[in-house]
Amino acid sequence: MTKCGYVSVVGRPNAGKSSLLNWLVGEKLAMVSHKANATRKRSNIIVMHEDDQIIFVDTPGLHETEKLLNQFMLDEALKAMGDCDLILFLAPVTDKLTHYEDFLQKNKKNTNHILLLTKIDNITNDEVLAKMKEYEKYSDKYQAVIPVSIKKATTHADILDEVVKHLPEHPYLYDPEIMTTETLRDIFKEFIRESIFENISDEIPYETDVVVEKVEEKDHIDVIKATIVVQKSTQKGMIIGKGATAIKRIGKDARVKIEKLTGKKCYLELFVSIRKNWTKDKKGLKDLGYDVTL
Numbered sequence: 179m180t181k182c183g184y185v186s187v188v189g190r191p192n193a194g195k196s197s198l199l200n201w202l203v204g205e206k207l208a209m210v211s212h213k214a215n216a217t218r219k220r221s222n223i224i225v226m227h228e229d230d231q232i233i234f235v236d237t238p239g240l241h242e243t244e245k246l247l248n249q250f251m252l253d254e255a256l257k258a259m260g261d262c263d264l265i266l267f268l269a270p271v272t273d274k275l276t277h278y279e280d281f282l283q284k285n286k287k288n289t290n291h292i293l294l295l296t297k298i299d300n301i302t303n304d305e306v307l308a309k310m311k312e313y314e315k316y317s318d319k320y321q322a323v324i325p326v327s328i329k330k331a332t333t334h335a336d337i338l339d340e341v342v343k344h345l346p347e348h349p350y351l352y353d354p355e356i357m358t359t360e361t362l363r364d365i366f367k368e369f370i371r372e373s374i375f376e377n378i379s380d381e382i383p384y385e386t387d388v389v390v391e392k393v394e395e396k397d398h399i400d401v402i403k404a405t406i407v408v409q410k411s412t413q414k415g416m417i418i419g420k421g422a423t424a425i426k427r428i429g430k431d432a433r434v435k436i437e438k439l440t441g442k443k444c445y446l447e448l449f450v451s452i453r454k455n456w457t458k459d460k461k462g463l464k465d466l467g468y469d470v471t472l
């Protein structure tokens with residue numbers, strides 16, 4: 179009998195969740211940013227490991243906050259934790275244990291979890307061992323602890339072997355050929371958002387969203403029209419930039435990512451529109467597809 183189940187990938191902002199998933203699936207599907215809190219919604223990434231199927235759920239970072247959009251993000255992560263067969267908790271190896279202790283508090287259903295110590299390329303082997311020793315006082319809480327660096331590691335078999343051990347016997351839930359339940363439209367949106375995070379500084383990316391209005395898939399080219407939504411007119415000016423330089427850079431970077439994924443040319447047309455204070459009220463969030471039930 180095959181094994182198959184849901185594995186929520188959880189950790190504080192910037193822990194390396196999306197990077198890990200892209201690495202495990204061998205394809206760039208999730209948005210990665212050096213800025214924290216870039217991931218806003220859950221998304222499924224499906225990895226076949228030998229005959230077993232693992233459905234990883236990428237989640238927004240665990241963080242405390244008052245903003246409505248951020249509360250939605252936290253709620254997404256908590257829901258994913260309460261609703262899976264196993265949790266992968268990612269802790270950058272240099273983190274203090276308090277983040278892990280916070281997670282233990284939030285894991286109300288005591289779902290089984292594996293502790294992944296990430297970014298171990300940043301420190302020496304001895305330091306990694308010392309950190310693993312620190313976590314040992316919680317060894318009755320986790321199923322396993324695995325140190326990992328996606329920058330250095332050459333195989334992911336050890337992580338996947340360990341994950342599969344804790345999944346139920348179950349027939350596949352998805353066609354083994356597919357890598358994600360996200361639509362291409364969702365992925366294009368995330369690529370454009372990622373390019374905004376890369377090119378625009380300060381708080382603006384956090385108050386920006388993207389609506390993909392139209393995707394026309396032709397034989398040799400995809401024609402995509404998308405609108406970048408901001409909260410106020412000064413932000414619109416920043417996104418466009420002097421002589422439209424900023425928006426051109428955003429468009430170029432997003433196009434390169436899209437073309438790499440699809441293997442086709444892409445013509446990407448970007449617009450900017452203002453929706454006043456969309457991150458702050460329920461209607462604004464709902465209109466942009468964040469199903470707030472808070």
Ligand SMILES: Nc1nc2c(ncn2[C@@H]2O[C@H](COP(=O)(O)OP(=O)(O)OP(=O)(O)O)[C@@H](O)[C@H]2O)c(=O)[nH]1
Pocket residue numbers: 189190191192193194195196197198209210211212213214215216217237238239296297298299300326327328329330
């Ligand atoms: N040195 C090093 N950097 C890493 C590693 N994994 C991820 N990073 C970097 O850490 C940053 C955050 O990575 P993400 O994958 O976006 O982190 P996330 O946990 O999904 O972040 P949120 O969206 O904020 O929840 C990026 O700049 C990555 O390149 C690693 O193994 N080593």
